Amino acid sequence: MKQVIFGLALLLAVGTAHAETLKVATWNLGWHMSRTEAATWIKKCSGPFAKNPQTGQWEPATAGKPGWELEWGRDAPIAWDIARWAPCDVYQANFEIVPVTEAAYLKRTKQIAAVIADRLQADIIGFQEVSGEQAIRDVLPENGKDYEVCAFENFKVQRLGFAWRKELGAGECAYETSISLPHLATELQVRPGYSLALTIGGKRFRVLNVHLKSSCVTPVEAEPGSPRGALAGDNPHCQILQQQIVPLEAWIEGASESSDRLIVLGDFNRAIWHELHLTGPVRTDGSDPASPLGNSAKVNSLIEEIDDGAPASSDLSALVEHCPVSSAAEIACAVAEAPPDKAAWRAATKTLAATDVLGCRNPVGLDHILVGPGLSAKEAVKVPLQRLGRTLSANATHPNPILALSDHCPLVAKIGY
Incomplete structure (x- = not known):
């Protein structure tokens, strides 16, 4: 069922919100590593690569081009363990790779910590694209002395984690393997979900942090002859995201029945509001999204399938x-x-990405916060990075580059419970 009206319902709920509130945030930090890991990564990217004439791959060598000068991409012929290390083209200015220094990376971590301390001031933060617990602690105020932290160390390097204030008590963290699609070949498996359980005010809270499959952003992009953005279409990225829907909904339904309060947040890589504002059936066969999904049916609207009531x-x-x-x-x-159309969406996104507005390359549409029964909130607010969202190359007077804090802006909400 269409749920455009639930924004209004939330506004009405504010008037009867509970006295207690939690400030919750989600932030994708963009291939973020611990300082120690970053130092190793910088050495790897600064090292020489030579092209193997037999395989056609660029491989580490004693002489050749530094990794910063190679042409990276999803299928780049480079001998590189992308599951373990970020590619060397993470930071770019004017579409050119910016070589990173340890000093620049240290400055970036301190700037992220300042944003978290001064502007997020959140009780619970769900992070995406972090390499592990230490990567999170590096960007928390005073190395996270006032926070509990959890993250997983397996799966691929773009991992998930949580930080929450110690006064909320001990938590239970677990990764949700089913969302990673373990039935697929290893190279095709995607990021799992990651959950946090807390007891707050005598209520059991479950928070699910997700980072779903990329490159299937919005149905607004779908056009005749082009499957881009069509969740039920032939785009291979959308086909992977399509498969994540059933395990995601199963987790939500199970967690909702075994806990008192539920929050789902993170980088959905999907503009769920576009799904809600477009007309059309939730499923390709027109069946009720509250019923089991048949083998022949596909889902057109992720949010309306997982949130069927x-x-x-x-x-x-x-x-x-x-x-x-x-x-x-x-x-x-x-x-x-x-x-109203693709052109309007792209124009609005470009406006928001400007350094005097939000300043992050992916300003809106990917990151979301959803709350279950018993919770109320007026809105979620984008925290602007502005100039902190840009990357600038080093030059003769500035030997260290300036690194963007992330290509995502944090999203924060005050939630009454």
């Missing part, structure tokens, strides 16, 4: 996202969430 304990509300930098930013934010 059955069972009632799993009924989620997506928090409307605001960009309170300026009135122009708020207008662009609203257009980006409900664009």
Whole structure:
């Protein structure tokens, strides 16, 4: 069922919100590593590579091009363990790779810590694209002395983690393997979910952190002859995301029945608001999304499939996202969430990505916060990075580059419980 109305329902719920609130945030930190890992990565990328004439691959060598000068990409012919190490083209300026220094990376970690301390001030933070627990501690104020931290160390390097204030008590963290699609070949498997369980005010909270398959962002992009963005189409990325829907919904339904409060947050890599504002059936066969998904049917709308209201304990509300930098930013934010067409969506995104507005390359549409029954919130707010979202190359007067904190801006919400 279409749930565009749930934004209004949340606004009405504010008036009866509980006295207690949690400030919850989600932030994709963009291939973020610990300082120790970053130092090793910098050495690897600074080292020489030579092309093997037999295999056609670029391989580490005693002489040749540094990794910073190679042409990277999803299928680049480079001998590189992408499951363990970020590619060398993470930081770019004007589409050119920016070589990283340890001093620049240290400055970036300190700047992230300052944003978390001064502007997020969150009780619970779900991180995406972090290499592990130490990578999180490096960007928490005072190395996270006031936070509990958990993250997993297996799977691929773009991992998930949590930080939460110690006064909330001990938590239980677990990765949710089913969302990684373990039935696929190893190279095709995607990121698992990661959950945190806490007891707050006598209530058991479950928080699920997700980073779903990329490159199937919005149905607004789908056009005749082009499957891009069509969740039920032939785009291979959308086909992978399609397979994550059933295990994601199964986790949500199970967790909702075994806990008192439920929050789902993270990088969905999907503009769920676009799904809600478009017309059309949730499933290709027109069946009820609350019923089991048949083998012949595919899902057109991820959010309406996982949030079908059955069972009632799993009924989620997506928090409307605001960009309170300026009135122009708020207008662009609203257009980006409900664009009349692809051109309007791209124009609004470009406006928001500017360094005097939000400043992150992926300003809106990917990151979301959803809350279950018993929780109330007015909105989710994008925290602007502005100039901190840009990367600049080193030059003669500045021997160290300036590194973007992330290509995502943090998303924060005050949630009443």
